[in-house]
Amino acid sequence: MNFIFLGPPGAGKGTLAKEAAKSFSIPHISTGDIFRENIKNGTELGKKAKAIIDAGGLVSDEITIDLVKDRLSKPDTKNGYILDGFPRTIPQAKALDEFASIDAAVNFDIADEAVVERLGGRLCCRDCGQMYHIKFNPPKIEGKCDKCGGELYTRDDDSAESIKNRLVVYRQSTAPLIDFYKDKGNLVNIDARPAPEKVLEDFKSKFAK
Ligand code: AP5
Ligand code: MG
Ligand code: ZN
Numbered sequence: 001m002n003f004i005f006l007g008p009p010g011a012g013k014g015t016l017a018k019e020a021a022k023s024f025s026i027p028h029i030s031t032g033d034i035f036r037e038n039i040k041n042g043t044e045l046g047k048k049a050k051a052i053i054d055a056g057g058l059v060s061d062e063i064t065i066d067l068v069k070d071r072l073s074k075p076d077t078k079n080g081y082i083l084d085g086f087p088r089t090i091p092q093a094k095a096l097d098e099f100a101s102i103d104a105a106v107n108f109d110i111a112d113e114a115v116v117e118r119l120g121g122r123l124c125c126r127d128c129g130q131m132y133h134i135k136f137n138p139p140k141i142e143g144k145c146d147k148c149g150g151e152l153y154t155r156d157d158d159s160a161e162s163i164k165n166r167l168v169v170y171r172q173s174t175a176p177l178i179d180f181y182k183d184k185g186n187l188v189n190i191d192a193r194p195a196p197e198k199v200l201e202d203f204k205s206k207f208a209k
Contacts (some may be wrong), residue, residue, distance in 0.1 A: 001026075001080045001100060001102050001103040001104060001207065002080055002081055002083075002100060002102050002103050002104075003020075003023070003081070003082045003083065003102070003103065003105075003106055004082075004084075004086070004087065004096075004102055004104075004105050004106065004143030004181075005017055005019045005082060005083065005084045005085070005106050005108065006105055006107045006108065006174070006177055006178065006181070007061065007107055007108025007109070007110070007192060008108070008110065008112070008115050008166075008167060008174075009115060009119060009163065009170060009177065010114075010115035010116070010117055010118040010122070010163070011086065011108035011110045011118075011165065012108060012110075012118070012192050012193045012196065013030075013084050013108055014030060014032075014033075014084055014131055014191055014202060015131050015196050015199075016108075016196065016199050016203060017030065018086045018130075019196075019200050020082060020200065020203055020204075021082050021148060023200075023204065023208075024080065024082075024169055026077075026079060026080040026081050026082060027076050027077060027078070027081050027082070028081075028082050028084060028143055029068070029071055029072075029077075029081055029082065029083050029084065029086075030084040030085050031059075031064060031067065031068065031083075031084070031086045031088075032084075032085045033084075033129060034067060034071070035049045035053055035059060036053075036093075036155075037110045039053070043200060044049050045063070045067075045137070047207045048063070049063075052155045053156075053157055054157050054162065055165060056157055056161075056162035056163070056164075056165030056166040056169060057165070058088060058169060058173060061089055061092055061095070064086065064088075064092060065091075065092055065095045065096075068083070068086050068092075068096070068140070069099050071096045072099065072100055080103075083096075085104060086157075087177060088173060088174045088181060089173045089174065089177075090176060090177065093180055095183075101107075102154035102181075102186060103185075103186065104186050104188050104207070105181035105186055105188065105204070106179070106183075106188050106190055107178055107187055107189050107190065108190055108192035109168050109189050109190065109191055110191075110192040110193055111193075113168075114193060115163075115167070116163055116167075118133060118136070118165050119158050120158070120160070121133045121134040121136070122150065122154065122155065122158055122165070123152040123153065123154060124152065124153060124154075125145035125147070125148065125150040125151070125152055125153055126150050126151045126152070126153055127145065127148050127149075127167045128143055128145060128147055128150055130146070130147050130148070131141045132145075132146075132152060136195075137196070139152060144207070163202075168201040188206060190202060190203060190206070
């Protein structure tokens with residue numbers, strides 16, 4: 001199946017996508033992860049995107065659409081994929097319609113206060129990208145990834161100011177996609193408030209796998 005994951009920043013899209021991708025044996029494609037990889041490697045794309053991402057804005061539709069179109073042309077997407085964080089605007093959704101066919105738009109339902117708390121305590125692994133939370137999902141050893149031993153860090157866009165801005169941008173540009181996919185008849189709401197294991201269980205039960 002071809003999934004897109006919609007929802008506010010910090011809703012747990014990346015956390016669920018990692019596990020769901022494993023259980024469905026399909027790739028997890030996160031535009032945010034691709035941008036961060038480019039920033040880490042100092043590419044031209046990374047240089048263009050860094051200031052925008054750190055401030056909580058959106059990278060241009062043109063750049064992002066080209067990136068996703070290219071990624072979806074790779075053979076590993078043949079049996080399905082999870083697109084996490086794309087589309088994020090109506091023009092991106094319309095462009096996606098031209099080169100992909102989406103089976104389900106999974107919308108992560110959660111209140112702003114909860115996402116602010118989740119993002120305020122998030123830690124990410126520099127080496128494998130695994131997410132932790134200082135309160136909800138702390139690593140076994142402080143500052144170290146359980147999975148690979150890598151160093152844990154706080155994303156530059158998880159500052160209080162950027163979180164606030166990301167929520168404003170989400171309401172303005174991304175939330176209208178909920179109606180866009182509802183009108184198409186492939187919107188599936190998921191309650192993003194419970195613990196990660198529960199959210200995964202709910203997801204699996206909805207898609208029978
Ligand atoms: P992106 O990386 O996609 O960031 P985001 O949308 O802001 O979402 P997050 O990754 O912050 O949150 P998430 O929902 O994945 O939550 P997570 O699982 O980590 O994009 C970054 C930037 O790139 C954008 O701001 C933009 O600039 C640019 N960009 C990307 N795509 C773009 C596009 N299409 N167009 C233009 N620009 C684009 O979880 C968060 C925390 O909560 C973690 O600490 C986790 O451990 C914890 N947690 C997760 N689930 C639970 C749970 N069930 N219970 C308790 N805690 C939980
Ligand atoms: Mg994410
Ligand atoms: Zn790691």
